[in-house]
Amino acid sequence: MTRQNFIPASSQGSPMVLALIPWWDMGNHDNGELTTDFNVEIDSSEYRACRSFNSGDQVFMSYGKRPNSELFLHNGFVHVNNRSDDVKLRLGVSKSDALVNLKCELLKELGIPSSAEFHLPYTSQPYRPVGNFLAFLRVFNMDQGDLEEWTRKENKEDLLQPEPALPVDAKVFRFLATRIKLILSAYFSSLKEDENMLAERDLSPCLKLALLLRITEKRILTKIVADLEKVQF
Known part of the structure; x- marks a missing residue:
């Protein structure tokens, strides 16, 4: 269940379909704001870092x-x-x-x-x-x-x-x-x-x-x- 992500089926934004997002799904959780969204213009899921990271650091995301x-x-x-x-x-x-x-x-x-x-x-x-x-x-x-x-x-x-x-x-x-x-x-x-x-x-x-x-x-x-x-x- 935790590997299923709802995204728009087309750039029109509906209907929603389930998708796997393997690279993004490898991100580990930490405290922070939820910064993942779907960009319909480029038909991609986007994630923005919730804080600054240095070179070589593990980049965490927030699961909410x-x-x-x-x-x-x-x-x-x-x-x-x-x-x-x-x-x-x-x-x-x-x-x-x-x-x-x-x-x-x-x-x-x-x-x-x-x-x-x-x-x-x-x-x-x-x-x-x-x-x-x-x-x-x-x-x-x-x-x-x-x-x-x-x-x-x-x-x-x-x-x-x-x-x-x-x-x-x-x-x-x-x-x-x-x-x-x-x-x-x-x-x-x-x-x-x-x-x-x-x-x-x-x-x-x-x-x-x-x-x-x-x-x-x-x-x-x-x-x-x-x-x-x-x-x-």
Whole structure:
């Protein structure tokens, strides 16, 4: 599947057909902008370097802003320093929650599903939830009084904004840190144990890749917990 590329069948731009592009397809991935396009005027696929390279350097391309889980599944490698990496986190309002109706109604007005998959991203900056994820966490952690108050408000979109901080935010950060710790505890090995295992020389290529994927996931989760626990309210 990863060797099939859609290109126009003619200079008119349609229909699209599948093609192999062997020389271009040998390029390895690195962080950067996706700079491949199809030039219909010369009937060729074109790639422009996403940064400067010196003579003798390997020229890398970007496969797009994709997390390691997708690169591993579709391309068969793990990019340890992937600036587009993330870990998926599924959260939902339980039907057994006594406040399920109030929470779901408020989320609906914000255009946010009551059950969704959110992304915990790699970031070199201190992590803070933003946008729909922040609003979901706020609603999820509200008590009845807060829910009724926000349901009456016209400026519900303020729940999407990190500033000003809301009284519920302290609970939000504690909840998210605890939830991520539960994910980490579900692994049968620690991050340190995985890193020690990676240092062993007799790992098969497949086992090494699976181990690298697990390590990159744990590094993201561990850093986010540390960032959340540093927040002062």
